[in-house]
């Protein structure tokens with residue numbers, strides 16, 4: 298997760314208007330879901346992969362590792378869909394009797410499972426594209442422009458900042474405990490971990506009070522007002538996005554379902 | 557009377573747990589001065605600073621800004637905080653945003669300035685502290701010293717009349733310490749009153765117009781640096797060290813190398829100059 302965050306700040310699409318990236322990712326996953334076509338799904342996975350790796354310069358190895366994370370869950374869940382009770386089906390490819398059940402695979406269940414798998418991968422790759430190329434701050438500013446409730450967005454940005462503050466505190470406490478043999482034996486380990494959590498809780502509380510004071514001293518009065526960074530709007534990109542989506546829709550309606 | 561920009565009178569402050577962090581503090585700070593506050597940990601420096609800014613409300617006594625008593629209503633506090641900025645000791649507590657640019661823009665945005673003016677001020681403040689190349693980076697990828705400099709930009713961007721720095725050189729390397737003090741000097745030339753706390757007596761001695769010494773929540777000495785560091789009773793009481801330049805100077809005088817009519821030098825360079833002149837004349 299932290300690595301994703303790191304790439305979000307130093308990829309080649311960082312300077313692109315976040316609204317364009319957001320719309321592109323959202324529309325593409327929408328088309329991928331609605332078209333219900335394996336061809337479209339495969340094209341989306343390849344396209345998003347290529348843009349992320351070749352254009353945004355996310356290392357290939359890291360991208361593949363990232364994509365394989367949900368793949369394991371997907372394969373397991375799709376397996377349970379592919380293997381069904383095949384009694385009475387005609388297109389059975391393989392079956393096996395277990396007690397009273399006739400479990401097996403049919404060609405339609407394979408097709409269904411595959412299309413589900415690819416569709417999910419397509420949407421995941423759209424999500425990855427967005428999170429690998431756009432920092433949380435940029436996403437929040439997009440959501441702000443889309444009129445999401447300000448309270449939620451302020452919370453999001455504070456939580457995001459505090460993840461790193463907390464990680465740093467937790468790490469410092471851990472190192473200080475570890476250097477005094479706090480994690481040497483199993484029993485000590487439990488005790489140390491418990492202390493770490495309780496200290497972390499107390500510190501967070503103090504931190505939030507101090508932060509409030511610091512913000513107050515800079516004239517905070519209930520609304521977190523900051524200047525949004527501005528990005529140039531590219532009409533070219535919007536046209537490009539529209540073309541890509543239209544092509545995908547066309548592809549889907551021509552080769553719907555086929556691979 | 558009109559010369560004092562910040563004053564406190566018989567200020568008493570207690571934390572909710574009953575710790576009496578300030579006890580009968582009366583000080584006057586001249587407009588345009590550079591004031592160093594010295595005192596060991598827990599002396600009450602940070603607490604005093606937060607009283608100056610209206611964050612803490614004293615139990616007794618008053619704070620005056622430009623002769624007017626600070627009242628603790630919304631409008632009065634807003635006006636005060638616009639004029640008196642505090643850079644906190646730990647930048648980690650001050651930085652709330654993960655974007656450097658947004659972080660620095662927070663103060664000026666609260667002043668209801670026009671957008672272009674906010675952008676101008678943010679950029680200027682980032683250049684002043686030498687962090688403009690970090691603008692696009694998230695705050696969590698910065699080193700501690702870089703965070704410190706961003707936290708200073710935070711306040712500079714508000715362009716206050718008084719800037720209070722709580723241990724500004726706490727975690728800066730010598731190069732950036734020097735840079736920050738050059739910046740202070742420049743701000744001071746432009747008319748900003750500067751108050752800072754430090755443990756570095758050499759720095760305070762060389763640079764401040766006035767020194768305030770605190771101990772256990774009380775002000776136990778104040779005056780110009782030479783006065784304060786010549787007061788042996790005071791130094792003994794607070795266990796403050798004398799500045800190196802002063803030590804060497806008095807040693808040279810004692811050994812007869814220098815005669816009595818030399819003015820006490822404030823900086824190392826000045827001392828070296830006196831020694832060189834003396835050698836030449838011999």
Ligand SMILES: Nc1ncnc2c1ncn2[C@@H]1O[C@H](COP(=O)(O)OP(=O)(O)O)[C@@H](O)[C@H]1O
Nearest residue numbers: 571573575577596597598599600601602603604
């Ligand atoms: N939040 C707090 N609650 C209770 N006591 C505090 C708090 N913060 C500081 N103190 C106490 O107030 C005194 C002055 O602290 P402080 O102003 O931080 O000193 P300094 O900045 O000079 O090191 C100390 O005795 C300290 O323990």
Ligand SMILES: [Mg+2]
Nearest residue numbers: 601602645722
């Ligand atoms: Mg302090």
